[in-house]
Amino acid sequence: MYPVVLRQVAKTYHLDAVDVPALTDISLEIRPDCFTVISGPSGSGKTTLLNLIGCIDRPDHGEVVVAGQSVNEMTDDAMSDFRAGHLGFIFQNFNLLPVLTAYENVEYPLLLAKILAAERRRRVLALLDAVGLAERAQSRPGQLSGGQRQRVAIARALATEPKLVLADEPTANLDSHTGAAIIALMRKMQRMHHVSFVFSSHDPQVQAEADDAIFIRDGRITGVERCRAATVDAP
Numbered sequence: 001m002y003p004v005v006l007r008q009v010a011k012t013y014h015l016d017a018v019d020v021p022a023l024t025d026i027s028l029e030i031r032p033d034c035f036t037v038i039s040g041p042s043g044s045g046k047t048t049l050l051n052l053i054g055c056i057d058r059p060d061h062g063e064v065v066v067a068g069q070s071v072n073e074m075t076d077d078a079m080s081d082f083r084a085g086h087l088g089f090i091f092q093n094f095n096l097l098p099v100l101t102a103y104e105n106v107e108y109p110l111l112l113a114k115i116l117a118a119e120r121r122r123r124v125l126a127l128l129d130a131v132g133l134a135e136r137a138q139s140r141p142g143q144l145s146g147g148q149r150q151r152v153a154i155a156r157a158l159a160t161e162p163k164l165v166l167a168d169e170p171t172a173n174l175d176s177h178t179g180a181a182i183i184a185l186m187r188k189m190q191r192m193h194h195v196s197f198v199f200s201s202h203d204p205q206v207q208a209e210a211d212d213a214i215f216i217r218d219g220r221i222t223g224v225e226r227c228r229a230a231t232v233d234a235p
């Protein structure tokens with residue numbers, strides 16, 4: 001099953017009396033178990049598209065289906081539960097809670113999901129180890145470098161064992177060396193956890209790692225490149 005299907009999707013923002021069309025007639029299938037990058041110039045609609053795929057917003061027209069569920073039909077509460085249960089998010093500014101340690105930041109979504117203490121501990125320790133931060137579990141975000149913070153954010157995004165991880169410009173606030181290490185880590189985690197990753201990015205390093213590349217301009221898809229064979233075939 002495709003983790004994401006969009007059919008003839010459109011989205012317009014209403015700013016005072018002005019309509020700002022952000023996406024027009026978007027039809028798209030995201031392949032499972034793939035590293036998919038959405039590329040396009042500033043203002044082309046990348047974040048709007050990620051917000052629809054991430055069940056943060058709804059389309060005005062068309063249908064968005066994520067993990068087999070139609071987003072159009074969900075109530076706000078159902079969307080929120082769906083995000084917590086099925087999706088992971090990675091942001092360009094990391095979005096970690098500053099008063100919590102690395103361990104507690106990764107544990108936080110598991111507390112919200114009411115996962116039992118022993119299982120929480122098992123998952124948090126395994127994830128911190130996998131992202132190379134076992135020794136920094138008790139550090140707060142302010143005591144970590146940008147790259148280390150993004151490693152914590154990657155571990156947090158995977159804690160609930162989501163089917164799909166969405167990342168909006170995940171390397172934008174990192175130098176190119178750290179960005180390359182973060183991309184390699186996300187690639188490793190994507191394969192290890194058999195999860196689909198969808199990124200928006202201007203970063204050629206991210207684009208070079210993609211299985212699939214989606215190009216967007218002025219709110220329309222201008223190209224889809226299937227760069228590599230997926231590990232799992234969609235039906």
Ligand SMILES: Nc1ncnc2c1ncn2[C@@H]1O[C@H](COP(=O)(O)OP(=O)(O)OP(=O)(O)O)[C@@H](O)[C@H]1O
Pocket residue numbers: 013014015020021022040041042043044045046047048049
């Ligand atoms: N909340 C909003 N209200 C009004 N217009 C918006 C809003 N969010 C985005 N837009 C407009 O929608 C269009 C698409 O914006 P979007 O942020 O999706 O593009 P983007 O490709 O992610 O841009 P960037 O790379 O600069 O982040 C732009 O014209 C933008 O100005």
